[in-house]
Amino acid sequence: MSAGRAAPLPAGFYRRDALALAPALLNKVLVKGNVSGRIVEVEAYGGADDPASHAFGGRTARNSTMFGRAGLLYVYFTYGMHHCANVVCGDEGEGTAVLLRALTPLDGLDEMRARRLAARSDRELCAGPGRLCQALGIDRLLDGADLVPGSSGVAVVDDGTPPPAQPGTSGRVGITAAADRPWRFFVPGAPGLSRRSP
DNA sequence: ACCGGGATGTTCT
DNA sequence: GAACATCCCGGTG
Numbered sequence: 001m002s003a004g005r006a007a008p009l010p011a012g013f014y015r016r017d018a019l020a021l022a023p024a025l026l027n028k029v030l031v032k033g034n035v036s037g038r039i040v041e042v043e044a045y046g047g048a049d050d051p052a053s054h055a056f057g058g059r060t061a062r063n064s065t066m067f068g069r070a071g072l073l074y075v076y077f078t079y080g081m082h083h084c085a086n087v088v089c090g091d092e093g094e095g096t097a098v099l100l101r102a103l104t105p106l107d108g109l110d111e112m113r114a115r116r117l118a119a120r121s122d123r124e125l126c127a128g129p130g131r132l133c134q135a136l137g138i139d140r141l142l143d144g145a146d147l148v149p150g151s152s153g154v155a156v157v158d159d160g161t162p163p164p165a166q167p168g169t170s171g172r173v174g175i176t177a178a179a180d181r182p183w184r185f186f187v188p189g190a191p192g193l194s195r196r197s198p
Numbered sequence: 199a200c201c202g203g204g205a206t207g208t209t210c211t
Numbered sequence: 212g213a214a215c216a217t218c219c220c221g222g223t224g
Contacts, residue, residue, distance in 0.1 A: 118220095128218070174217065
């Protein structure tokens with residue numbers, strides 16, 4: 001890791017609701033193989049009454065990971081060509097998760113560039129939920145992967161950078177239902193935030 | 199810079 | 212058949 005030592009997250013880190021986990025996840029580092037990036041933009045989904053959540057209509061084959069144990073990666077495929085990655089949180093069976101929307105690239109930039117031929121600059125490599133999955137090579141094969149380092153090839157670690165004291169917030173991007181809820185969180189001014197901002 | 203449309207396939211009605 | 216937690220490219224100003 002470029003900055004400081006990578007430490008696993010404390011046990012129980014993910015066992016809280018998405019609205020609480022989302023800002024806490026900012027500035028943690030997502031690692032896959034030799035590639036990593038700092039989490040700088042996320043959105044909370046789920047809970048009892050979130051009509052924008054995949055879990056809203058109940059458990060199906062597609063969203064079943066979202067109802068699983070906290071600390072798993074929920075990956076789904078959308079728009080016929082993009083993957084999106086979420087961190088499952090809360091209690092098992094609850095169906096709540098945090099969508100990873102953007103990373104600041106840290107390591108493995110050459111590998112990211114090779115996978116993201118359309119990116120016109122390094123800031124664009126992981127600037128969006130579909131883009132970051134492409135940059136890291138995350139697809140449905142990783143749906144249900146455990147995010148504890150060493151267990152699955154993909155992990156979230158702490159390199160010593162704390163979350164921002166005052167995260168930016170806004171409405172969630174790309175949805176129609178409950179789009180007004182300020183459940184998007186980001187690191188103000190961070191390189192690589194997603195372009196589409198409300 | 200901003201905006202509009204097309205790509206592409208899985209999932210659910 | 213329609214919707215979709217998106218992205219990219221080509222238009223215009």
